[in-house]
Amino acid sequence: MYSLIEKAKEKIRKAERLVAFTGAGISITSGIPPFRGPGGLWSKYDPSILDIDFFISNPKQSWKYIKEIFYEYLLKDVKPNPAHVALAKLTCPVITQNIDNLHQAAGSEDVIEFHGTAQTLVCMDCSKRFNRNNIDLSVDIPRCDCGGVLKPDFVFFGEQIPKDALDKSFMLAQICDVMLVVGTTGEIMPASQIPIFAKNNGAFIIEVNPNPSNYTGGITDIFLQYKAEEVLPKLVEGVKDVR
Numbered sequence: 001m002y003s004l005i006e007k008a009k010e011k012i013r014k015a016e017r018l019v020a021f022t023g024a025g026i027s028i029t030s031g032i033p034p035f036r037g038p039g040g041l042w043s044k045y046d047p048s049i050l051d052i053d054f055f056i057s058n059p060k061q062s063w064k065y066i067k068e069i070f071y072e073y074l075l076k077d078v079k080p081n082p083a084h085v086a087l088a089k090l091t092c093p094v095i096t097q098n099i100d101n102l103h104q105a106a107g108s109e110d111v112i113e114f115h116g117t118a119q120t121l122v123c124m125d126c127s128k129r130f131n132r133n134n135i136d137l138s139v140d141i142p143r144c145d146c147g148g149v150l151k152p153d154f155v156f157f158g159e160q161i162p163k164d165a166l167d168k169s170f171m172l173a174q175i176c177d178v179m180l181v182v183g184t185t186g187e188i189m190p191a192s193q194i195p196i197f198a199k200n201n202g203a204f205i206i207e208v209n210p211n212p213s214n215y216t217g218g219i220t221d222i223f224l225q226y227k228a229e230e231v232l233p234k235l236v237e238g239v240k241d242v243r
């Protein structure tokens with residue numbers, strides 16, 4: 001039987017410009033809960049701690065929870081899972097909404113972090129960046145050499161998407177002929193527009209999600225209803241040799 005998985009493999013193998021677009025669903029098995037939905041972070045924490053205006057006015061209060069969530073709990077000691085590893089084997093650009101660094105940890109070299117990263121901290125005054133491992137996070141408010149407050153280098157509520165990431169993501173969406181959409185339901189603007197833009201520019205859309213999303217039945221050409229870590233290793237079997 002010519003299964004959907006086989007059909008998707010064929011498309012991936014023949015793609016001239018393959019691009020992957022990922023979201024929270026790919027990292028759940030690595031132990032990172034999603035932000036939204038039942039059991040998500042925002043059912044336990046007030047999202048306003050990541051509001052940029054709140055952060056500027058109350059850095060100490062924000063940092064208390066930022067440390068707890070991102071540096072002592074959520075992203076501490078997380079490792080890539082078979083989905084990240086499989087995607088790295090495709091050696092294609094990966095546009096991710098995740099801030100967990102797991103695509104890079106799995107070996108993907110061209111990763112566009114649409115929402116930034118928790119790996120670095122940025123000074124609110126002079127914009128200097130620091131690796132999180134070089135900063136003492138035990139203090140109330142981590143600061144730059146210049147005295148400015150450091151902020152995790154991911155996009156807070158009320159902040160713009162980093163211009164480089166925005167431009168490169170939509171450029172890739174425009175030129176790709178196949179887009180592999182994994183673990184994202186298309187609810188968060190403007191990231192959610194990336195696969196739609198790809199589709200409008202002629203790309204074939206392969207979607208991997210455990211449940212139907214905003215894309216399914218709309219722009220999706222092949223819907224693989226699986227968890228990412230179940231199906232991605234199958235999708236890349238034999239593909240790398242041919243590409």
Ligand SMILES: [Zn+2]
Nearest residue numbers: 123126144146
């Ligand atoms: Zn500074």
